[in-house]
Amino acid sequence: MPLYKTLNPNSQTTVKIWKIEESYDDLIQPISLKPESLKRVLGMKSELHQRGFLSVRHLLAEFGYTDSDLFYDENGKPHxxxxxxxxxxxxxTFSGVVVSDCEVGIDIEKQRDKIGVIAHKFMDYESQYLNTDCTDYIRKLTVIWCVKESLYKLFATPGLSFLQHTLVIPFEIEDCETIAWIDYNNRKYDYQTTFLEFEGFTCAFALPKS
Incomplete structure (x- = not known):
């Protein structure tokens, strides 16, 4: 399938999402991979992971980039x-890439009940307003996870804890956005976060609050 969705949260930022329906062979044939990327994809034991990796390279092409334009730093953050x-x-079955003039983070997760089992590992402040009995508990929990994962990717600092250093301001699903904070080493950083749902998945991305 071609591109699934494109979003432009501001004039400097573009989000592109791909629905992965192609086979491994169909995904790998049209693109050129640098040797280390080819070695990495061939070493993956799961075809699902291989297809996810390759779909990201197709998204790069949608932005006008190639695999050679992408590199990772010592913390695993892409540049x-x-x-x-x-x-x-x-x-x-979904992948996403966001490109911006400012620091940015994105995450996509499948909405699954089992996220409730690990909620205590990534939520502290949020448990004060998130009612486990509400009908959209799992959906909201998934939004919180995606927002925090986006912050983690954006900040890319060893030692950052979802539980201790991040918080998400109360929101409703229909809001499609909220404010989130990183409180780390006696400094506070606030971010504008946007979230959306599609086909049982949640996507969130974070940008510095202007």
């Missing part, structure tokens, strides 16, 4: 050679 900021995600 583009032209200096623009990038964040990458994939989950099951």
């Amino acid at each position: 583009l050679k032209d200096g623009k900021h990038i964040s990458i995600t994939h989950s099951f």
Whole structure:
């Protein structure tokens, strides 16, 4: 399938989402991979992961980039050679890439009940307003996870804890946005976060609050 969705949250930022329906062979044939990327994809034991990796390269092409334009730093954060900021995600049958002039993070997750089992590991402040009995509990929990994962990718700092250093301001699903904070080493950073749902998945991305 071609591109699934394109979003432009501001004039400096573009989000592109891909629905992964193609086979591994169909995904790998049209693109050129640098040797280390080819070695990485061939070493993946799961075809689902391989297809996710390759779909991200197709998204790069949608932005006008190639695999050679992408590199990773010592913390595993992706960068583009032209200096623009990038964040990458994939989950099951969807992948996403956001490119911006400012620091940015993105995450996609499948909405699953089992996220409730680990809620205590990534939520502290949010448990004060999130009622486990509400009908959209799992959906809201998934939004919180995606927002925090986006912050983690954006900040890319070893030692950052979802539980101790991040918080998400109360929101409703229909809001499609909220404010989130990182409180780390006695400094506070606030971010504008946007979220959306499609086909049982949640996507969130974070940008510095202007």
